[in-house]
Amino acid sequence: MSAETLPRLLYRIRTVQTGISMLAAAIIILCTVSDVVLRYAFGRPIHGAYVVVECLLVLFVFHGLAAVFVDRAHIVIDLVDHLVGRRTQRALVRFGDLASVAALLLIAWAMVEPAVQAFDYGDRKLELGLPVWVVWGFAFTGSAGAIVCAVGVTILGERPHPHPGEPL
Numbered sequence: 001m002s003a004e005t006l007p008r009l010l011y012r013i014r015t016v017q018t019g020i021s022m023l024a025a026a027i028i029i030l031c032t033v034s035d036v037v038l039r040y041a042f043g044r045p046i047h048g049a050y051v052v053v054e055c056l057l058v059l060f061v062f063h064g065l066a067a068v069f070v071d072r073a074h075i076v077i078d079l080v081d082h083l084v085g086r087r088t089q090r091a092l093v094r095f096g097d098l099a100s101v102a103a104l105l106l107i108a109w110a111m112v113e114p115a116v117q118a119f120d121y122g123d124r125k126l127e128l129g130l131p132v133w134v135v136w137g138f139a140f141t142g143s144a145g146a147i148v149c150a151v152g153v154t155i156l157g158e159r160p161h162p163h164p165g166e167p168l
Helices: 005-042 049-070 086-121 132-156
Strands: none
Touching: 005 049, 005 132, 049 132, 086 132
């Protein structure tokens, strides 16, 4: 893998997953507003709006994670940054990168058993009958992209620079 390939891959994953996350957020907003208006203005709420919003929140959250890692947009509390040298700061960032990857892998591993159970038992959302394993699929695809991005940023050791001409 060339030095240019990894940053390109990370930005591509980030772009696709951010698009999915943004689309999910837009649909959540439209669905919620429409449901409230129809409920209070006409007494006819949207059947299944709660389930749609619930499922799209999974898309929104898990697919939004890749951008956090690629852009290094984590919440940072710099209590010791001004007390230590540049080398120690870099070591702390590397430790944070490794801890982030470990946490993402642990979360993904913890999701496997309930996802398999939902599939095995044929669990469905009550209002729409949507199989619950589909929602788990949303979570796993988002997690996979986030893990790839977190590992990639950890390997690079810094925020990857986009290919020339490619926007941040």
